[in-house]
Amino acid sequence: MKHVEGTILGAAIGRRSFLKGSAAAVIAAGLGSSLCESQPAVADEKKTGASEDIVKPGTCRGGCGAGCQMNVHVRDGKIVKTSRRKQSDPDVTRVCNKGLTHALRVYAEDRLKYPMKRVGERGEGKWEQISWDEAITTISDKWKEVAEKHGPRANGFLCGSGNITPDSQHGKRLCSAMGATLLDAAQDRVFYASFPPIVGSFKGAGGGGRNDLKNAKHIFIWGFNPSEGDSQTFHYFLRAKVEHGAKMIVIDPTFTIAASKADLLVPIHPGTDGALALAMANVLVNEGLAKEDFLKSDTVAPCLVKEADGKYLRLSDIGKATVGAPEDKCVVRAEDGSLGALGEVANPVIRGTFAIEGIEVRTAYDLLLERVSEWTPEKASEICDVPVETIRELAHLVQDGHNSVNIGLGLDHVTNGMATFSSILSMCMIAGQYGHPGNTAKGMFRGEISIGWMPYGLANPKGAPGSQVFYSPALLNCMESKKYGDKDINIKTLYIWDHNLFGTQVGGVRWRKFLEDVELLVVADVVSTSTTNYADIVLPACHYFETETASGDDTRYVFHNAKSAEPLYESKSDFDIFKMLFEKMDLQEYDFKDIDELMNAVFDNPTAKKINLTWDRVKEEGSVLTFEPDDRVMGQEGTYGTPTGRLQFYQESIPLDTDYGQTIDFMKERLPYWEPPMEAWKENPLAEKYPLVFTSERSKYKVHTQYTRVPWLLEFEDEPYVAVNPVDCEARGIADGDYIRMFNDRGTCTLRVRFNNGIRPGMVVIDHGWDLDQFVDGFYCDLLGYNVTPVVANSYYFDTLIEIEKATV
Incomplete structure (x- = not known):
């Protein structure tokens, strides 16, 4: 099996040797087998025989979003294990298999030890150790040189989700202070961009909570596998099913663990979920199941839309308000023909075409029905490979009682994802599935985010020049023109932290082409990755438990993360690294003097003050519950956080995540629709050459490429594989069990195959999170394209066609 010949840590080692060596390192550190034990919370000190364990709070804060706090056991200055830490809410007293392995990550063989500079070609693995002073001076001098020659925007920063706490995200503040360019990895952007304009944006106590799931009659799990990819939520689903009798419906191309628990499994053709949702809406309308009273009271159904420009008819159009004034509301029509503002007419009509003072208008609901009408169950059945009777059954189930329709990231990863989310959410409006007990669903769980936790505004200090933001997939599509909308693309340096670019982003081959023009690539990380191995300068960052911070993920808690051990080797926290760079760039006026000042700023807001949430309190108590768990449902008061205050299946304006010079078909995008994926579709001529749809799944053993080299987890799965x-x-x-080669025009990848009858013919599913040197040859991320859509320049991981063949290894 081939591996990269050189790594930052020296010569490459085989996988089996790596396992044995890591186990020896664990034993040498005094860890032993106790690392896997899960214990309840303990006092700060506990007798363990000959020595004492000091137990401190630590928080796992990578890209899974669970934000679990745990006990970190320290013996003789070394972190020896982690265990569950008891919280006042038993549902947040938890730790997963990955969380139990943190001690191995601290003492990992691939841990970066000291600053390094490249002495060979990029990716060749030839390095020279340098001092921190040389590293910081080299970086800052180059930044100044580039800014003087090309302007400050030519310096770029790229941050991921490897450490989502304010101290680690401090680099965004430096980027703003320098006036540099911030690259957004644009991952899961459809998921986060779709909900606000359609159903509203709620966080904290204003949104919905997971506890409401027990009130659902039916739970739809659509396009994701929460048993592995959202484990912090899956037990709520199971409890609703086992203890409260909810029926579970899973819509997924693949037979997953979640699917095995389903009362109804719908193995849909990948990329056709929007067509299914529109067909379900068609059944609801044609069989008299649409909840018209709900549509009148909670949605934009009665709003009148001008035929001429697709805008809402407003009171200013008929001389009853000033344009743009708060009272310039949408006009609705009563049954007697009188007109009034939205929300002020008791029983508005939701069907019809009218001429009002010479302006031709239609109801928004009529426009929606026009889109829905073409999607008969028979038409959708041919596209989705779902029987007509199943489509009708799904439509009847979704309107029967109060139900939870959970939409996952599998739908986000296809180029038609935005329209798919719109179709599902709009279908749920027709079914009346908002604002009632049991209606909370994934996408609305952001209502669990701790209140008073407000670190995000700190990225843009007052008086700083500010950064410009480029979305990475859009950037790759703009390389030839060197224009991102009206902005020049001329990035000469790139600083990457908390992110394994090559292991997690689309367009890997395209990225290497882009980096040819980058004169200095700096990567800061805890361990060696495919991205650190491509850098010009590598900076060793410390582990979560080697620095002090706090986190406020979707648990309702703010958790303290104590500094449990000194940083190993010469590693430093991201905060300390950025402090040195602030100083070298003479930008101290925008910096915080220490971590305490930073964290005090996080809690310097009215909400935190109202509940007495302070940095000192978080440190003293270890965990602070910012509001109690309850059965809240988003929209239960009949108002939603949208421009109209209603659920919006119709978009008067199309909100853009980013403007890279794209052209928008406004009339198409205003309403739900379905169209095939750009590449991964059977009628694409490219499918004759590459007939298989490439997809991936979230692994219980990894969070992206984090944990991918943890020895204990490698004993479960010790090499990459693809299920076919x-x-x-x-x-x-x-x-x-054969080795196969996956390939297309972009790249190639050799790995083992596993037969799996739960995978639909015509597609493959890889276990996401393996890194470059773990494959026999090539890399699966190199297969991925970088198509983007006009509304959301997202990372569309599943819009890829490949072929496979037997490989000789």
Whole structure:
């Protein structure tokens, strides 16, 4: 098996040797087998025989979003294990298999030890150790040189989700102070961009909570596998099913663990979920199941839309308000023909075409029905490969009682994702599934985010020049023109932290082409990755538990993360690294003097003050519950955080995540629709050459490429594999367990195949999170394209076609 010949840590080692060596390192550190034990919270000191364990609070804060706090056990200055830490809410007293392995991550063999500079070609693995002073001076001098020659925007920063706390995100503040360019990885952007304009944006106590799931009659799990990718939520689903009798419906191309628990499984053709939702809406309307009273009271259904420009008819159009004034509301029509403002007419009509003072208008609901009308169950059945009777059954289930419709990131990863989310959310409006007990669902769980936790505004200090933001996938599409909308693309330096670019982003081959023009690539990380191995300068960052901070993820708590041990080797926290860079760039006026000043700023807001949430209190108490768990439902008072205060299946204005010079078809985007994925579609001529749809799944053993080299987890799965239906393999002469080559025009990747009858023929599913040097040859991220859509320049991981063949290894 081939591996990269050189790494930052020296010569590459084989996988089996790595396992043995790591185990020896664990034993040498005094860890032993106790690391896997999960214990309840303990006092700050506990007798353990010959020595004492000091137990401190630590928080896991990577990209899974769970934000679990745990006990960090320290013995003789070394972190020896982690265990569950008891919280006042038993549902947040938890730790997963990955959380139990943090001690191995602290003492990992691939841990970065000291600053390094490249002495060979990029990616060659030849390094020279340098001092921190040389590293920081080299970086800052280059930044100043580039800013003078090309302007400050030519310096770029790229941050990921490897450490989502204010101290780590401090680099964004430096980027703003320098007036540099911030690259947004644009991952899961459809998921986060779709909900606010359609159903509203609620955080904290204003949104919905997971406890409401027990009130649902039916729970739809659509396009994700929470048993592995959202484990902090899955037990709520199971409890609703087992203890409260909820029926679970799973819509997924793949037979997952969640699917195995379903009362109804719908193995849909990948990329066709929007068509299914529109067909369900068609059934609801044509069979008289649409909840018209709800549509009148809670949605924009009665709003009158001008035929000429697609804008709402407003009171100013008929001389009853000033344009743009708060009272310039949408006009609705009563049954007797009288007109009034939205919300002020008791029983507005939701159907009809009218001429009002010479202006031709239609109700928004009529426009929605026009889109829905073409999506008969028969038409959708052919596209989705779902039987007509199943489509009708789903439509009847979704309107029967109060139900929770949970939409996952699998739908986000397809280029038609925004329209798919719009279609599902609009179908739920027709079914009346908002604002009632049992209606809370994924996407609304942001209502669990701690109140008073407000670190995000700190990225833009007052008086700083500010940064410009480029979305990475859009950037890759603009390389030839060197224009991002009306902005020049001329990035000459790039600083990456908390992010493994090559292991997590689309367009890997395209990224290497882009980096040819980057004169200095700096990567800060805890361990060696495919991105650190490509850098010009590497900076060793410390582990979560080697620095003090706090986190306020969607748990309702703010958790303290104590400094449990000194940083190993010469590693430093991201905060300390950025402090040195602030100083070298003569930008101390925008910096915080220490972590205490930073954290005090996080809690310097009216909400935190109202509940007495302070940094001192968080440190003293360890965890602060900012509001009690309850059965809140977003929209239960009949108002929603949208421009109209209503659920909006119709978009008067199309909010853009980013403007990279794209052209928008406004009339198409205003309402839900379905169209095939750009690449991964059977009628694409490219499918003749590359007939298989490439997808990935979230692994219980990884969070992106974090944990991918943890020895204990490698004992469960010690090398990459791809799951394929036996039908597709046997047609190509491939046996179960063979090494195969996946390939397309962009790249190639060699790995083992596993037969899996739960995978639909015509697609493959890889276990996401393996890094470059763990493959026999090539890299699966190099297969990924970088198509973007006009409304959301997202990372569309599942819009990829490939072919496979047996490989000789």
